Amino acid sequence: MDAIQQALCQHFQHGMPLCAEPYRAMAETIGSSEAQVLDALQRLQRDGGLSRIGPVFEHSRAGASTLVALAVPEALLERVAERISQYPEVNHNYLREHAYNLWFVLTGPDRARIDQVLDEIAADTGLQPLDLPMQRAYRIDLGFPLAGNPVAGHPQSKAAPGDTP
Numbered sequence: 001m002d003a004i005q006q007a008l009c010q011h012f013q014h015g016m017p018l019c020a021e022p023y024r025a026m027a028e029t030i031g032s033s034e035a036q037v038l039d040a041l042q043r044l045q046r047d048g049g050l051s052r053i054g055p056v057f058e059h060s061r062a063g064a065s066t067l068v069a070l071a072v073p074e075a076l077l078e079r080v081a082e083r084i085s086q087y088p089e090v091n092h093n094y095l096r097e098h099a100y101n102l103w104f105v106l107t108g109p110d111r112a113r114i115d116q117v118l119d120e121i122a123a124d125t126g127l128q129p130l131d132l133p134m135q136r137a138y139r140i141d142l143g144f145p146l147a148g149n150p151v152a153g154h155p156q157s158k159a160a161p162g163d164t165p
Helices: 004-014 022-030 033-044 074-085 111-125
Strands: 064-070 091-096 102-108 130-131
Touching: 004 022, 004 033, 004 064, 022 130, 064 111, 074 091, 074 102, 102 111
Parallel strands: none
Antiparallel strands: 064 102, 064 130, 091 102
């Protein structure tokens, strides 16, 4: 990761500027140009270090969501994963080492839509989704410090010896 990419990840993993030209504002914050910011973000995405840029909403305020698991036979895994990923309500679709090997988060405007998608997935795949709605959030901060540098606002960030606060 180059210096611009690291600065972008360090400064903006907890929020982007909310303005008409956010990439220009990001560039100003890190002392770069807008073109360099866009190039750095494109390279991060191309290289697999960045999957998306977008908001993270409190699901209970933005609609409904649930964590879902499927026990997919290995021979059907790619087809089922591709089908699941076609739903705009699905994100974080990933493989795990377990009998329930395909996991994804399903988000919709309300619980009725979640149930509808779960029913469609069951009918389409012949597999019964394991619906695991969240009961209580204990920690939602997904940020992390890079190269020993604390992330502003991150509760687990600690300054390394010699860092200035």
